[in-house]
Amino acid sequence: MPETHGAPRRRDERSQPSRSRDASGRDAPLYGALDLGTNNCRLLIARPSREGFRVVDSFSRIVRLGEGLSRTGLLDPRAMDRAYDALALCAERIVRKGVDSARLSAVATQACRAAENGADFIDRVRKGTGLRLRIIDPAEEARLAVEGCLNLIDPKAEAVLVIDVGGGSTEMSWLKRSGTDWTTTAWMSAPVGVVTLAERHPEPPNSGEAWYEAMVADMGAAIAAGGIVDKPMLELFRQNRAHLVGTSGAITSLAGIHLNLPRYNRDRVDGLWMTRADCEAAADRLKALGPDGRAREACIGPDRADLVLAGAAILEAVQRAWPSERVRVADRGLREGLLLQRMREDKKPPRGRRRRRGRGRPAPVA
Numbered sequence: 001m002p003e004t005h006g007a008p009r010r011r012d013e014r015s016q017p018s019r020s021r022d023a024s025g026r027d028a029p030l031y032g033a034l035d036l037g038t039n040n041c042r043l044l045i046a047r048p049s050r051e052g053f054r055v056v057d058s059f060s061r062i063v064r065l066g067e068g069l070s071r072t073g074l075l076d077p078r079a080m081d082r083a084y085d086a087l088a089l090c091a092e093r094i095v096r097k098g099v100d101s102a103r104l105s106a107v108a109t110q111a112c113r114a115a116e117n118g119a120d121f122i123d124r125v126r127k128g129t130g131l132r133l134r135i136i137d138p139a140e141e142a143r144l145a146v147e148g149c150l151n152l153i154d155p156k157a158e159a160v161l162v163i164d165v166g167g168g169s170t171e172m173s174w175l176k177r178s179g180t181d182w183t184t185t186a187w188m189s190a191p192v193g194v195v196t197l198a199e200r201h202p203e204p205p206n207s208g209e210a211w212y213e214a215m216v217a218d219m220g221a222a223i224a225a226g227g228i229v230d231k232p233m234l235e236l237f238r239q240n241r242a243h244l245v246g247t248s249g250a251i252t253s254l255a256g257i258h259l260n261l262p263r264y265n266r267d268r269v270d271g272l273w274m275t276r277a278d279c280e281a282a283a284d285r286l287k288a289l290g291p292d293g294r295a296r297e298a299c300i301g302p303d304r305a306d307l308v309l310a311g312a313a314i315l316e317a318v319q320r321a322w323p324s325e326r327v328r329v330a331d332r333g334l335r336e337g338l339l340l341q342r343m344r345e346d347k348k349p350p351r352g353r354r355r356r357r358g359r360g361r362p363a364p365v366a
Contacts, residue, residue: 037167
């Protein structure tokens with residue numbers, strides 16, 4: 001798997017509970033990243049390591065905070081209760097592990113951004129659990145997703161499109177190689193996610209290709225409305241000199257179906273290469289299974305049975321707009337980006353560090 005400095009490699013190298021140490025020999029401190037999305041509530045607790053970080057604890061629960069939001073413009077009381085209960089569990093884990101509040105990054109995304117009562121819910125969480133969630137804008141959400149997926153980019157590629165499929169929105173970031181680094185040339189946030197798309201297009205009793213194609217067309221219209229036009233970049237995709245990176249529960253579930261996994265296995269999914277034909281075949285299998293069959297699949301389950309095909313449709317729309325024969329599946333993203341960002345910030349020299357007299361370079365850090 002290609003490496004980028006500062007990014008985690010594989011799960012087995014991130015999840016060891018062994019005690020990492022910093023340069024001075026002291027135990028490295030714990031950091032936490034909490035992501036409250038439209039569909040999921042996720043927590044990651046980790047220690048810095050030479051590879052990036054090692055996971056100490058993690059938590060994920062489907063809460064469907066954005067359920068009904070596209071119709072009412074409000075967070076539903078039952079959805080808020082589900083999310084609050086999950087956040088309360090996260091707060092308990094954070095306290096139990098001893099994560100300092102200064103090293104906790106807690107954010108909320110599209111559902112709280114879009115809802116009229118989003119700020120009120122954030123305030124309720126603060127008062128009830130002590131968690132201070134920060135509502136981030138789409139630009140920061142896209143940047144953090146890229147940060148968490150950088151080391152999945154093929155080092156031979158000339159360009160890449162990172163797709164972060166959420167419950168209420170889909171962030172897309174175009175990157176181009178600049179020497180050994182990557183530069184973001186454009187990004188957009190489409191107001192279409194798996195929850196909003198599934199609510200707009202309820203699955204009919206005898207779902208056929210027309211229902212699925214309607215979802216693909218809906219996402220395709222959102223991509224077109226984003227106005228990203230870059231003909232030289234598009235040509236790189238057409239010539240197979242670029243590829244996609246897809247991060248989301250919907251895309252990892254699609255990968256699990258492709259691999260015929262008896263149960264979800266992150267080590268086999270994270271970093272997996274899928275061809276466009278692989279993605280289409282997995283989507284066809286999901287259509288044939290129907291809602292009940294999808295619910296019985298170990299990599300999907302009843303909570304995602306009505307959402308996974310919406311995710312496949314979003315990916316299909318992106319592949320049609322930006323043709324690429326390869327997509328790399330990422331079971332990582334925003335939380336990993338939050339951790340790497342905070343750890344990097346803490347490595348910076350303290351502000352106000354004076355320069356040595358008579359020299360034009362900073363004083364060495366103790």
